[in-house]
Amino acid sequence: MPLIEPRVLKGFRDFLPPQELARRNMVEKIEKSFRSFGFIPIDTPALEYAEILLGKGGGETEKQIYRFTDHGGRDVALRFDLTVPFARFVAEHRGDLVLPFKRYHIAKVWRGENTQRGRYREFTQCDFDIVGSDGAAADFEILLMIRNTLRPLCGDGVVIRLNHRGLFNRFLSSLGVMEQSAEILRQVDKLAKVGKDGVQKLLEEITGKTESLRILDFVSLEAEGDYETVLEALKAKAGEGEDTRRLEELRRFMKDAGAADGFILDPSITRGLDYYTGVVYETFLTGLPDIGSICSGGRYDNLAGLYSKDKICGVGSSIGLDRLQAALEILDAENAHAGSCCAALACLEAGDAGKAQKAAEAFRLKGITCEVFLEPKKLTQQFMLAEKKGIPWVIIPEDDYSRFTLRNIAARENKESLDVEDAADAMAGM
Amino acid sequence: MPLIEPRVLKGFRDFLPPQELARRNMVEKIEKSFRSFGFIPIDTPALEYAEILLGKGGGETEKQIYRFTDHGGRDVALRFDLTVPFARFVAEHRGDLVLPFKRYHIAKVWRGENTQRGRYREFTQCDFDIVGSDGAAADFEILLMIRNTLRPLCGDGVVIRLNHRGLFNRFLSSLGVMEQSAEILRQVDKLAKVGKDGVQKLLEEITGKTESLRILDFVSLEAEGDYETVLEALKAKAGEGEDTRRLEELRRFMKDAGAADGFILDPSITRGLDYYTGVVYETFLTGLPDIGSICSGGRYDNLAGLYSKDKICGVGSSIGLDRLQAALEILDAENAHAGSCCAALACLEAGDAGKAQKAAEAFRLKGITCEVFLEPKKLTQQFMLAEKKGIPWVIIPEDDYSRFTLRNIAARENKESLDVEDAADAMAGM
Numbered sequence: 032m033p034l035i036e037p038r039v040l041k042g043f044r045d046f047l048p049p050q051e052l053a054r055r056n057m058v059e060k061i062e063k064s065f066r067s068f069g070f071i072p073i074d075t076p077a078l079e080y081a082e083i084l085l086g087k088g089g090g091e092t093e094k095q096i097y098r099f100t101d102h103g104g105r106d107v108a109l110r111f112d113l114t115v116p117f118a119r120f121v122a123e124h125r126g127d128l129v130l131p132f133k134r135y136h137i138a139k140v141w142r143g144e145n146t147q148r149g150r151y152r153e154f155t156q157c158d159f160d161i162v163g164s165d166g167a168a169a170d171f172e173i174l175l176m177i178r179n180t181l182r183p184l185c186g187d188g189v190v191i192r193l194n195h196r197g198l199f200n201r202f203l204s205s206l207g208v209m210e211q212s213a214e215i216l217r218q219v220d221k222l223a224k225v226g227k228d229g230v231q232k233l234l235e236e237i238t239g240k241t242e243s244l245r246i247l248d249f250v251s252l253e254a255e256g257d258y259e260t261v262l263e264a265l266k267a268k269a270g271e272g273e274d275t276r277r278l279e280e281l282r283r284f285m286k287d288a289g290a291a292d293g294f295i296l297d298p299s300i301t302r303g304l305d306y307y308t309g310v311v312y313e314t315f316l317t318g319l320p321d322i323g324s325i326c327s328g329g330r331y332d333n334l335a336g337l338y339s340k341d342k343i344c345g346v347g348s349s350i351g352l353d354r355l356q357a358a359l360e361i362l363d364a365e366n367a368h369a370g371s372c373c374a375a376l377a378c379l380e381a382g383d384a385g386k387a388q389k390a391a392e393a394f395r396l397k398g399i400t401c402e403v404f405l406e407p408k409k410l411t412q413q414f415m416l417a418e419k420k421g422i423p424w425v426i427i428p429e430d431d432y433s434r435f436t437l438r439n440i441a442a443r444e445n446k447e448s449l450d451v452e453d454a455a456d457a458m459a460g461m
Numbered sequence: 462m463p464l465i466e467p468r469v470l471k472g473f474r475d476f477l478p479p480q481e482l483a484r485r486n487m488v489e490k491i492e493k494s495f496r497s498f499g500f501i502p503i504d505t506p507a508l509e510y511a512e513i514l515l516g517k518g519g520g521e522t523e524k525q526i527y528r529f530t531d532h533g534g535r536d537v538a539l540r541f542d543l544t545v546p547f548a549r550f551v552a553e554h555r556g557d558l559v560l561p562f563k564r565y566h567i568a569k570v571w572r573g574e575n576t577q578r579g580r581y582r583e584f585t586q587c588d589f590d591i592v593g594s595d596g597a598a599a600d601f602e603i604l605l606m607i608r609n610t611l612r613p614l615c616g617d618g619v620v621i622r623l624n625h626r627g628l629f630n631r632f633l634s635s636l637g638v639m640e641q642s643a644e645i646l647r648q649v650d651k652l653a654k655v656g657k658d659g660v661q662k663l664l665e666e667i668t669g670k671t672e673s674l675r676i677l678d679f680v681s682l683e684a685e686g687d688y689e690t691v692l693e694a695l696k697a698k699a700g701e702g703e704d705t706r707r708l709e710e711l712r713r714f715m716k717d718a719g720a721a722d723g724f725i726l727d728p729s730i731t732r733g734l735d736y737y738t739g740v741v742y743e744t745f746l747t748g749l750p751d752i753g754s755i756c757s758g759g760r761y762d763n764l765a766g767l768y769s770k771d772k773i774c775g776v777g778s779s780i781g782l783d784r785l786q787a788a789l790e791i792l793d794a795e796n797a798h799a800g801s802c803c804a805a806l807a808c809l810e811a812g813d814a815g816k817a818q819k820a821a822e823a824f825r826l827k828g829i830t831c832e833v834f835l836e837p838k839k840l841t842q843q844f845m846l847a848e849k850k851g852i853p854w855v856i857i858p859e860d861d862y863s864r865f866t867l868r869n870i871a872a873r874e875n876k877e878s879l880d881v882e883d884a885a886d887a888m889a890g891m
Contacts, residue, residue: 139507372496389717
């Protein structure tokens with residue numbers, strides 16, 4: 032029989048051990064942070080009724096979604112985000128959920144996107160939301176979680192730019208262009224990509240020249256300075272309202288929590304989705320501006336309107352894990368690729384596998400991850416194998432596995448005749 | 462617009478917080494154990510070329526697989542197991558892998574199975590393999606990992622029943638029925654399900670009466686007693702060979718490693734797949750015989766034969782996570798459903814959200830997961846909310862968030878005027 036060529040689909044990829052390990056370590060830290068805030072995980076099926084996922088349908092989504100007819104003749108599709116399944120989930124399980132409900136969901140999604148821009152057709156999303164609370168405390172918690180989850184991973188260069196949809200809408204109303212707000216939002220969202228002049232021209236087609244200039248002026252106010260200054264300037268242009276009071280309250284919370292740095296009030300942040308109704312935000316790394324937002328989100332007032340008459344409000348955010356991982360690789364290449372294993376127990380004789388596992392287990396119980404090498408090659412070859420695998424220590428048994436020589440692979444040094452305790456201490460001390 | 466009914470596809474399910482939390486805790490422990498043995502994770506796409514996944518094609522797989530044509534006109538399918546993608550992975554990345562390669566892979570798979578038997582169409586597999594080593598040390602490491610990973614989760618009732626395909630094949634040869642071995646294996650594999658008499662009748666149709674009785678006699682030898690006794694009895698029936706020597710060596714390794722209990726030599730274990738060529742095994746819980754094998758596997762000598770001329774041997778196993786989770790729920794219902802969060806900080810005033818988060822963060826830094834309640838309801842209502850969510854402690858701020866009253870929800874007791882340190886100690890002591 033002819034061989035089948037081993038290959039993956041265009042836009043898909045394998046994760047080899049170093050990348051997958053880095054990804055799982057990253058996810059582990061994120062989850063630990065989410066859980067420390069009392070957020071709990073859920074999961075939903077990868078495959079759903081197409082009707083549920085497409086909702087109102089139309090647009091880009093319909094073109095990109097993986098949709099087909101299953102064995103039972105059902106019109107089904109792979110989820111393309113975690114928001115729509117979450118809306119369906121909340122409508123379906125409303126009675127079983129204690130509100131406010133704080134959940135996170137880390138899972139794969141699929142979009143048949145154009146791959147030319149380096150996009151993948153399978154990627155991982157990481158969503159966290161509080162539903163059933165419309166207070167500023169909920170907005171603030173999500174903002175603080177972004178800061179406190181990403182700073183330990185990426186350093187103090189994590190900056191969250193926030194804005195309020197209501198404020199922008201009031202300003203558009205005062206210009207008399209509120210009817211075109213969805214279109215205007217979409218254009219303003221392109222600011223980072225196409226620049227001020229580009230956006231101004233796009234806006235001009237929608238609103239006319241005068242208004243386009245005033246909108247651009249409004250969304251450029253961030254250049255005015257710190258949060259308080261920008262807020263005053265915005266109030267001067269759009270007047271006071273619920274939205275400016277919310278932005279004020281959030282600022283006080285930031286200060287009370289000792290977390291005032293790292294937040295910028297930026298009226299150009301609009302998030303292109305008409306879904307949002309309150310605060311909106313994007314998160315950037317000051318050292319890596321080109322990478323774009325690594326965590327975006329906002330407040331919405333009707334999560335599950337397609338599936339339920341109950342109006343369920345909430346606030347949430349989503350970390351782009353693939354983007355974040357790319358950023359971490361640049362920021363900290365060494366750590367991102369560290370081997371998973373601390374030590375390898377050398378193989379002296381094939382028939383010693385039982386004793387070797389017993390010794391390795393003693394090290395594992397001391398918290399040292401310990402691989403057992405399986406083949407009785409020369410020690411120098413086993414050292415090379417450890418080096419290839421990124422394992423820093425090789426443990427060589429002595430005296431029928433009661434004492435050990437410790438080989439430091441990087442330093443090319445041996446320490447002889449250690450018991451398990453001392454050997455484990457020496458490795459942990461590294 | 463009419464509402465869309467929120468529902469999942471037949472055979473699919475949502476994981477609500479308690480189940481998903483239990484599942485993630487279980488996976489975390491399994492991964493930690495795998496990593497302590499120096500196994501590293503990989504991941505592969507959910508969607509692959511149908512040609513790759515179906516291989517030789519035909520049979521049950523072809524009927525159950527989710528297969529469709531994508532936007533680019535490609536014939537694609539969702540993976541139905543993790544073994545086939547792993548074979549493709551090894552063939553494709555052979556040059557980048559250091560052999561022996563020890564990897565694990567925990568991921569969803571999809572099969573359009575008949576759901577009447579309580580089967581799900583989406584489930585999680587957890588595979589771990591060593592490829593590129595044909596030694597008994599590799600067989601033993603996988604067996605030991607099963608034992609050392611599952612015993613901390615399920616207790617000492619974890620029993621691994623093993624056998625060797627070569628031994629059974631030699632016995633069939635001696636009866637002159639080796640040609641029908643694949644069919645015979647499939648029938649013997651039904652022993653637990655249809656009983657001795659049932660299997661004997663099925664075998665009789667294939668081999669005739671005399672041989673069917675002798676096969677049944679052979680596979681029933683486990684009743685003879687301990688590993689050593691059964692091995693002697695098998696040698697008496699089938700003679701000595703590579704396979705009996707391998708089974709002997711494995712026994713010595715078990716004893717050397719101090720892990721002799723929990724392994725049973727059982728000639729009725731055949732694993733219905735013709736894929737296996739060496740040791741094969743299944744894992745049972747003595748307290749829950751009806752649940753079936755929770756971890757099965759064996760040795761194979763040609764993993765990637767469909768995609769590569771290189772013969773790549775290996776040994777591996779797969780934990781059925783859904784089955785294991787069901788078992789854990791029965792064994793330890795309380796732990797399986799524990800809340801994720803240790804404490805909740807009561808909300809005294811909506812405007813205190815910043816101070817509340819600051820105080821909660823101080824507890825988080827002490828390792829106490831701490832949710833912040835967002836709404837200033839009566840304290841009794843907040844205690845009830847904590848109880849509903851399975852949160853054992855409520856922290857009530859005093860003196861402008863410098864001292865705290867600790868409410869033990871189960872005991873309905875308060876301890877007043879504690880600083881962060883003392884309150885954290887009191888909670889950790891529980």
